[in-house]
Amino acid sequence: xxxxxxxxEVYASTGGRPFDKNKPLIIFxxxxxxTHMTWVLQTRYFAFHGYSVLAxxxxxHGLSSGKSLKSIxxxxxxxxxxxxxxxxxxxSLVGHSQGCLVTIECTSRYPNKIKxxxxxxxxxxxxxxxxxxxxxxxxxPKAVDLMxxxxxxxxxxxxxxxxxxxxxxxxxGMLAKSRTIKDTLGVDFRACDNYKNGFDAAKKIKIPTLSxxxxxxxxxxxxxxxxxxxxxxxxxxxxxxxCGHMMLLEEADRVLKVLKKFITTNYPSKFK
Amino acid sequence: MSDKKKTVDPNTxxxxxxxxxxxxxxxxxxxxxxVPIYQTTSYLxxxxxxAAALFNLERGGHIYSRISNPTVGVLEERVASLEGGTAxxxxxxxxxxxxxxxxxxxxAGDHLVVSSQLYGGTVNLFRLTLPKxxxxxxxxxxxxTQGFKKAIQKNTKGIFGELVGNPxxxxxxxxxxxxxxHDAGIPLIIDATYQTPYLCKPFEHGADxxxxxxxxWMAGHGSSMAGILVEGGKxxxxxxxxxxxxxxxxxxxxxxxxxEEFGPTAFTMKARAEGMRDFGPCLSPQNAWNVLQxxxxxxxxxxxxxxNAEEMVKYLLAHESVAWVSHPSVPDHPDHELAKKLLPNGxxxxxxxxxxxxKDAGVAFINNVKLASHLANVGDTRTLVIHPASGTHSQxxxxxxxxAGLSHDMIRLxxxxxxxxxxxxDFEIGFRAARKPRLVSNQ
Numbered sequence: 049x050x051x052x053x054x055x056x057e058v059y060a061s062t063g064g065r066p067f068d069k070n071k072p073l074i075i076f077x078x079x080x081x082x083t084h085m086t087w088v089l090q091t092r093y094f095a096f097h098g099y100s101v102l103a104x105x106x107x108x109h110g111l112s113s114g115k116s117l118k119s120i121x122x123x124x125x126x127x128x129x130x131x132x133x134x135x136x137x138x139x140s141l142v143g144h145s146q147g148c149l150v151t152i153e154c155t156s157r158y159p160n161k162i163k164x165x166x167x168x169x170x171x172x173x174x175x176x177x178x179x180x181x182x183x184x185x186x187x188x189p190k191a192v193d194l195m196x197x198x199x200x201x202x203x204x205x206x207x208x209x210x211x212x213x214x215x216x217x218x219x220x221g222m223l224a225k226s227r228t229i230k231d232t233l234g235v236d237f238r239a240c241d242n243y244k245n246g247f248d249a250a251k252k253i254k255i256p257t258l259s260x261x262x263x264x265x266x267x268x269x270x271x272x273x274x275x276x277x278x279x280x281x282x283x284x285x286x287x288x289x290x291c292g293h294m295m296l297l298e299e300a301d302r303v304l305k306v307l308k309k310f311i312t313t314n315y316p317s318k319f320k
Numbered sequence: 321m322s323d324k325k326k327t328v329d330p331n332t333x334x335x336x337x338x339x340x341x342x343x344x345x346x347x348x349x350x351x352x353x354x355v356p357i358y359q360t361t362s363y364l365x366x367x368x369x370x371a372a373a374l375f376n377l378e379r380g381g382h383i384y385s386r387i388s389n390p391t392v393g394v395l396e397e398r399v400a401s402l403e404g405g406t407a408x409x410x411x412x413x414x415x416x417x418x419x420x421x422x423x424x425x426x427x428a429g430d431h432l433v434v435s436s437q438l439y440g441g442t443v444n445l446f447r448l449t450l451p452k453x454x455x456x457x458x459x460x461x462x463x464x465t466q467g468f469k470k471a472i473q474k475n476t477k478g479i480f481g482e483l484v485g486n487p488x489x490x491x492x493x494x495x496x497x498x499x500x501x502h503d504a505g506i507p508l509i510i511d512a513t514y515q516t517p518y519l520c521k522p523f524e525h526g527a528d529x530x531x532x533x534x535x536x537w538m539a540g541h542g543s544s545m546a547g548i549l550v551e552g553g554k555x556x557x558x559x560x561x562x563x564x565x566x567x568x569x570x571x572x573x574x575x576x577x578x579x580e581e582f583g584p585t586a587f588t589m590k591a592r593a594e595g596m597r598d599f600g601p602c603l604s605p606q607n608a609w610n611v612l613q614x615x616x617x618x619x620x621x622x623x624x625x626x627x628n629a630e631e632m633v634k635y636l637l638a639h640e641s642v643a644w645v646s647h648p649s650v651p652d653h654p655d656h657e658l659a660k661k662l663l664p665n666g667x668x669x670x671x672x673x674x675x676x677x678x679k680d681a682g683v684a685f686i687n688n689v690k691l692a693s694h695l696a697n698v699g700d701t702r703t704l705v706i707h708p709a710s711g712t713h714s715q716x717x718x719x720x721x722x723x724a725g726l727s728h729d730m731i732r733l734x735x736x737x738x739x740x741x742x743x744x745x746d747f748e749i750g751f752r753a754a755r756k757p758r759l760v761s762n763q
Contacts, residue, residue, distance in 0.1 A: 061581060064576050065575075083583065085581070088581055110583075111558070180328075183328070190329075202345060206341055206345050207341075207344060207398070207401065208344065209380065211380035212381075212382065212387075212388035212389075212390075212392075212396065213393060213400070214397070214400075214585050214588070215342075215397050215406060218404060222554065301380070301381075304379065
């Protein structure tokens with residue numbers, strides 16, 4: 049569905065169900081340069097099981113208008129405004145990679161609004177490889193190819209997509225190339241590189257928090273994810289073996305199983 | 321992202337490696353090094369919730385082998401990886417891949433612009449069968465690039481063609497025709513059966529959907545029928561209102577919008593969820609496995625196909641019994657330069673040539689070669705010959721034959737990977753018979 053946040057049109061997938069303001073809200077926040085489509089194997093489940101779902105396209109990404117936001121802090125404020133814009137007072141947040149930085153910062157800034165936090169491939173800081181950052185800011189498609197290489201584990205490189213017939217790396221690459229690389233990936237990478245507040249933000253988080261980490265994650269390794277999780281008071285960590293940074297697609301079923309248990313326990317819905 | 325020791329080149333697997341490994345992880349299949357053949361119709365659900373989730377596309381997985389099958393899935397991912405595509409859907413034959421593509425793209429009242437130089441079965445699909453579904457086509461000669469533009473109507477939903485036309489070897493200017501299609505907000509669909517992704521990856525030249533008869537070079541062994549459609553993932557279905565079945569809520573899946581939910585894989589998802597569900601031209605797991613065996617050696621075979629073909633071109637050009645030779649490697653072929661650009665790894669192994677003496681000579685040649693097989697297939701590892709006017713295109717009338725660029729003296733040669741001298745020696749027997757048709761027994 050499309051709606052406005054701060055006067056700009058935003059697109060969010062509702063997981064295949066009409067948006068119902070009576071149901072508890074889960075917001076899914078994508079990683080650098082990507083779109084709502086990375087969440088398709090999680091959102092549809094929740095949308096059909098008692099929740100209202102918004103898998104958003106960040107400004108300037110996917111089907112959302114406007115320009116990409118330049119800092120994680122700006123994105124966190126924008127996410128809070130989005131919750132207001134759709135008429136909610138609270139929400140559960142799920143983030144992947146850069147989306148983890150955004151949701152951590154948002155939760156620390158607006159503690160009463162956020163009820164649970166789920167982080168996939170998250171870390172307290174995501175310093176960028178200078179070569180990768182340079183390629184992305186110069187609109188070089190090799191930035192996407194490198195990101196897809198480093199972001200995928202065995203499932204991505206060999207194949208074996210949970211949805212028959214889909215090929216991981218090319219699908220992810222096409223998502224990241226759907227808009228101008230320097231305006232999406234380039235801006236996002238710079239925002240990640242500049243963000244230094246992750247660990248301090250984590251210390252302020254008092255809500256139930258789930259960190260899903262993957263043993264083959266080269267971009268946000270397990271040890272970095274654990275370092276972050278250790279700072280969060282009510283934190284639980286789930287580790288997925290033989291999987292890379294794109295766990296939400298590479299091991300979609302295992303991720304969904306963990307996420308279902310966490311959200312339905314800590315943010316239950318009275319709806320079916 | 322913090323590993324600064326990485327080089328700036330991606331380390332993803334290359335073509336030859338993908339040919340052997342893509343789409344399959346042994347540790348998820350009892351450690352079986354070879355892809356298992358899942359000879360089953362259906363798959364157990366964990367519980368009612370799991371069943372509902374699968375039917376509702378909430379999660380990936382298999383329900384019924386008409387829709388998907390794990391062995392077939394490996395083939396689909398492998399071909400998608402080799403083509404540089406986002407997704408693929410395997411079908412029971414190349415013709416069903418084309419049919420499913422059209423039915424996913426079009427509705428009654430729609431129109432397609434189609435290259436005139438196609439396999440005879442494809443011509444009949446577009447000319448005679450699709451109009452029964454309310455889908456009309458305008459044929460354009462493959463070299464008439466501007467003709468494709470002129471033929472586009474308000475209700476046109478795509479441009480379709482074989483990159484190298486069958487059997488005349490005319491090459492479509494794919495990059496320019498892709499621009500024409502995209503300017504009109506419609507996709508370009510390329511049948512790349514003759515090339516395989518080893519010779520050309522059409523997505524790199526602007527195509528949006530690629531179809532193959534896997535029966536041919538991809539499998540190579542001539543044992544199994546199979547087809548596939550592959551999606552490039554770049555085409556924006558939401559850029560206009562031409563594709564409501566891709567962009568509007570679909571009643572068949574609780575109001576799902578394929579374009580919104582699946583983006584770069586939307587076409588394949590719809591082709592499977594709707595097309596395969598409703599039409600059902602599924603590929604058997606045994607045939608998928610057979611094709612996978614062929615794909616493992618694709619690049620090795622294609623190199624030999626192409627080197628043998630270039631040898632045969634030289635031999636035929638110099639032969640006293642040959643009136644003309646058509647192959648993109650011939651310098652005076654009208655598309656020689658375009659072929660160098662689009663087919664840098666080789667110009668393919670399909671040769672058309674005219675035999676002196678016309679139809680009778682052609683018949684004598686075909687009836688007397690011993691090594692080359694006379695049959696209605698191409699892309700086998702064995703050398704194949706046929707006389708199109710009396711074989712693959714025999715259902716066409718005189719005018720249609722002419723429009724398709726065919727002549728009665730044309731012999732279509734699919735060069736195999738046998739020893740090149742054995743092929744030449746066999747052709748000498750055929751040519752001798754063609755020169756003196758009455759003196760040679762007609763075996």
